Amino acid sequence: MSVPDLSHSMQLVVDAEPGLTVVHVSGELTARTGPRLLRLLDDVVTRLGLRQTDRPRRLLVELSGVRLFQLDGVSVLRVARERCGAAGIEFGLSGVRDRRGVLPLRVEELLDELEPGGTSLAAH
Numbered sequence: 001m002s003v004p005d006l007s008h009s010m011q012l013v014v015d016a017e018p019g020l021t022v023v024h025v026s027g028e029l030t031a032r033t034g035p036r037l038l039r040l041l042d043d044v045v046t047r048l049g050l051r052q053t054d055r056p057r058r059l060l061v062e063l064s065g066v067r068l069f070q071l072d073g074v075s076v077l078r079v080a081r082e083r084c085g086a087a088g089i090e091f092g093l094s095g096v097r098d099r100r101g102v103l104p105l106r107v108e109e110l111l112d113e114l115e116p117g118g119t120s121l122a123a124h
Contacts, residue, residue, distance in 0.1 A: 009033070011065070012040050020058045021048060026065025031072035038076040042083065049087040057089045064095030069107045077114055 010027040021044055025037060041061070048057045061077060077093065084091035093115045100108060 010036060012037065014040070014044065019056055020060060022060045022062055024062045024065060026067075028068040028070075029063070029066045029073035030068065030070040034073035034076040037073075038079060041076075041080040045080070045083050045087050045089060048089050057087075058092065059084055059089055060092045060094055062095045063093060066095070069103055071104065071106045071110065074107050074110050078110065081114055 010025065010029065010033040013024040015022045015024065023037075023041065023044060027033065029037065041059070044059060048059065051057065059080075061080070081091040091114075093111065096103070096111055103111070
């Protein structure tokens with residue numbers, strides 16, 4: 001009997017309410033798992049882009065459940081932010097502010113680039 005390799009695992013859950021979609025990420029955000037997250041975020045952006053609504057369209061990526069951050073995995077969030085901007089969707093991050101100082105420096109720098117001063121969507 002083989003045991004599945006969960007060392008590179010990631011769990012994704014999407015919660016949607018009018019005007020805000022939250023993608024909860026847990027596990028590992030690495031070069032191996034990042035493309036899976038990007039595919040999901042692309043799908044969410046496409047769906048939000050198709051909705052006809054007067055409400056703001058916002059996407060929040062909630063990262064408090066991520067136990068391992070690697071630069072190649074986190075870099076997919078930059079791509080997602082750019083795609084959100086092109087679609088007129090507000091992008092935000094949450095769940096990483098209390099980890100400042102313990103994440104790898106390059107990961108922190110990228111997160112700061114994506115959300116200078118924290119997220120405007122955290123208080124959803």
